[in-house]
Every structure is written in C-alpha cells, then in structure tokens.
Amino acid sequence: MAGTAFASPGAHGPNGEHLDGPAAAAVGTGLPRIEAHSEAFEIVGRLGASDLVLYVSRYETNEAVLGAKLDVEFGTLKAPAAFQSEGGSYRVADAKFIEALHRAGSHALVFTLTAGADSDLLDGTLAVTAHDDHGHAAGGLNLRTTGAVVGGLALVGLAVAVLRRRRSTTFGGAQ
Incomplete structure (x- = not known):
C-alpha cells in the first residue's frame, strides 16, 4: 500500500498497472x-x-x-x-x-x-447490495483500509519528527 502512495511518476506494479494514476483505477467496479x-x-x-x-x-x-x-x-x-x-x-x-x-x-x-x-x-x-444514504454502492473504503492509511501517515510523520530532532540536537550543540 505504501508503495502505491509514494510511487514516482511512471511507476508500474507487478501486473503492469500504473501506480501513479488515480486510486480508483486500481479498485474494481463493485458492480453486481x-x-x-x-x-x-x-x-x-x-x-x-x-x-x-x-x-x-x-x-x-x-x-x-x-x-x-x-x-x-x-x-x-x-x-x-x-x-x-x-x-x-x-x-x-x-x-x-x-x-x-x-x-x-x-x-x-x-x-x-x-x-x-x-x-x-x-x-x-x-x-x-443495499446503497448507503449518499447514493453510493456499499463497500468503498472500509475501516481496515482507512486504518492502514492513517497508520502509514502517522509513521511518516513520526519519522520526520525524529529526523528533525536529530538534526537540531546534532547541529544545535555546535553553536
């Protein structure tokens, strides 16, 4: 999942699909x-x-x-x-x-x-399947997918914070 979120332009997946395109293209139609x-x-x-x-x-x-x-x-x-x-x-x-x-x-x-x-x-x-109140077919993003996205973003934020802190500690003491 993280590979598709940060794919460079023109990147391809294992089946030749474009990873830099819209996310909806990788998801099935969901039609009955x-x-x-x-x-x-x-x-x-x-x-x-x-x-x-x-x-x-x-x-x-x-x-x-x-x-x-x-x-x-x-x-x-x-x-x-x-x-x-x-x-x-x-x-x-x-x-x-x-x-x-x-x-x-x-x-x-x-x-x-x-x-x-x-x-x-x-x-x-x-x-x-029944439709939700917004007129979309049920099944869009589920709780597991949403959790994975939020968790991935939290890890990226944590990594950035750690790198900034290291930089400020390393360079801050040399002033």
Missing part, C-alpha cells in the same frame, strides 16, 4: 456480477446502471457464442438479451427489468439460450 453454467455453456455478466451485460461461451472450450437467442427471467419478468456484435456481448435494457434487478437482495435468474441446434437452461444468482 453473475455467473451461470451448464455442461455446454457458461454465462458471465454484470449489472450496470441501465443494463445487464452478459457474455456467453462454450463451457469446455471457452469459445464465445455469438449471435444466439438469449432470454432472461427474473420472477414473473422476462426480457430478451440483444446480441451486440461489436463487443460480442448480450444486453438486457428493459427498464422495468433492470429496475427490479437493482433492488437489494439475491436475485435468481434463469437464462434460456438457443445457439444454432443447441439449447439450454442456465440459472444463476445476482447479489445486489
């Missing part, structure tokens, strides 16, 4: 995610502010499944997931459906997938 798989297919996705974006692949080979028909059910609600050729994803943008998914709780979703001659039903759970 879902995973579902069967013997044939796998679906992973994330719930955004106005949509549910899903990626479909063959479970064994991880080969992307493009241009399939995908429907998503949540309780009594059902919405199609339109294929987006540019990113190879499927997007659910039905406002009523997305609004229902944004309610806090664990949401059981059922996916009906038809890819060519293959079809399958997959199910997964989307966990959505």
Whole structure:
C-alpha cells in the first residue's frame, strides 16, 4: 500500500498497472456480477446502471457464442438479451427489468439460450447490495483500509519528527 502512495511518476506494479494514476483505477467496479453454467455453456455478466451485460461461451472450450437467442427471467419478468456484435456481448435494457434487478437482495435468474441446434437452461444468482444514504454502492473504503492509511501517515510523520530532532540536537550543540 505504501508503495502505491509514494510511487514516482511512471511507476508500474507487478501486473503492469500504473501506480501513479488515480486510486480508483486500481479498485474494481463493485458492480453486481453473475455467473451461470451448464455442461455446454457458461454465462458471465454484470449489472450496470441501465443494463445487464452478459457474455456467453462454450463451457469446455471457452469459445464465445455469438449471435444466439438469449432470454432472461427474473420472477414473473422476462426480457430478451440483444446480441451486440461489436463487443460480442448480450444486453438486457428493459427498464422495468433492470429496475427490479437493482433492488437489494439475491436475485435468481434463469437464462434460456438457443445457439444454432443447441439449447439450454442456465440459472444463476445476482447479489445486489443495499446503497448507503449518499447514493453510493456499499463497500468503498472500509475501516481496515482507512486504518492502514492513517497508520502509514502517522509513521511518516513520526519519522520526520525524529529526523528533525536529530538534526537540531546534532547541529544545535555546535553553536
């Protein structure tokens, strides 16, 4: 943690990430995610502010499944997931459906997938956390992170104070 706080411009971390950039870049999005798989297919996705974006692949080979028909059910609600050729994803943008998914709780979703001659039903759970009073998703800086930052700053302050005292003691007696 201290390494990123005092990184020089252009410094890189062990995975090639920039350490001198904004701290938010190193933190995950915190968006609710879902995973579902069967013997044939796998679906992973994330719930955004106005949509549910899903990626479909063959479970064994991880080969992307493009241009399939995908429907998503949540309780009594059902919405199609339109294929987006540019990113190879499927997007659910039905406002009523997305609004229902944004309610806090664990949401059981059922996916009906038809890819060519293959079809399958997959199910997964989307966990959505409650929002705090400021409208931000829960989970920002936690107590441990805040304590580490405050502790690190206290250590730096203590080191500066000790060095100043040594300097004044060493040079003060020679006057």
